Amino acid sequence: MKKGALLINIARGGLLDYEAVKQNLELGQLGGLGADVAWTEPFNPDDPILKFKNVILTPHVAGVTEHSYRSMAKVVGDVALQLHAGAPLPVIEFVN
Numbered sequence: 001m002k003k004g005a006l007l008i009n010i011a012r013g014g015l016l017d018y019e020a021v022k023q024n025l026e027l028g029q030l031g032g033l034g035a036d037v038a039w040t041e042p043f044n045p046d047d048p049i050l051k052f053k054n055v056i057l058t059p060h061v062a063g064v065t066e067h068s069y070r071s072m073a074k075v076v077g078d079v080a081l082q083l084h085a086g087a088p089l090p091v092i093e094f095v096n
Contacts, residue, residue: 001029001030003028003029003031004029004030004031005030005031006030006031006032006033006034007021007030007032007033007034008033008034008035009033009034009035009036009037010035010036010037011037012037013035013037013038013039013040013041014039016035016039018039018049021033021049022048022049025049025052025054025055031054032052032054032055032056033049033052033054033055033056034055034056034057034058035056035057035058036057036058036059036060036061037060038057043057
């Protein structure tokens with residue numbers, strides 16, 4: 001990675017080599033870390049990586065918002081109404 005690059009992990013905590021990330025933050029090679037997953041569960045709130053001002057950790061529920069819940073409820077409600085009316089089920093697309 002280029003010097004100063006930002007590393008973002010929203011997949012799985014185990015994907016990152018914790019010691020390598022910590023070392024590259026200390027050396028200034030890594031410009032910052034943003035993650036909503038931790039490398040250990042339960043997460044240690046005294047983890048030394050949190051001393052860096054360029055590290056942001058959020059809960060893995062960052063996408064859970066009022067808007068997302070309303071959108072999900074609308075989809076479920078629409079499908080329920082279609083089923084009640086005897087309409088065929090819509091094609092549901094799963095994205096991972």
